[in-house]
């Protein structure tokens with residue numbers, strides 16, 4: 285992502301925890317865990333809407349999201365903006381098939397454009413903006 289290989293790697297690691305924060309139009313913050321956060325390309329992250337209600341309403345209303353991945357002492361935060369809520373097409377179909385194999389149905393795929401990236405690791409770079 286943005287040529288930051290370590291960021292893509294952590295977001296793609298099945299063992300990292302991925303957290304998705306959204307904000308309502310009244311300014312209420314909302315944070316969930318979402319295992320389906322995925323790197324689509326150098327500028328795009330996505331997440332499957334499976335159970336989410338409040339998060340998807342917030343994404344519809346305000347278009348802003350913060351995605352954080354953490355594993356051990358390494359963590360990155362991506363501030364992003366909604367591109368689209370997909371309910372068909374190749375990306376939706378591919379992810380829908382993966383979830384169907386686990387007996388789950390997805391409602392949509394949210395795609396996001398990367399705005400800013402911060403290193404939030406426990407170390408001297410913690411808090412530094414890296415994109």
Ligand SMILES: Cc1cc2nc3c(=O)[nH]c(=O)nc-3n(C[C@H](O)[C@H](O)[C@H](O)COP(=O)(O)O)c2cc1C
Nearest residue numbers: 316317318319320332333334335336337338339340
């Ligand atoms: C390990 C884990 C992974 C999860 N992955 C997803 C996910 O990929 N998509 C999703 O919609 N909800 C996922 N959930 C559920 C959300 O954290 C949340 O409880 C649910 O989406 C309701 O969100 P809301 O409060 O925005 O309505 C996951 C929960 C856990 C604990």
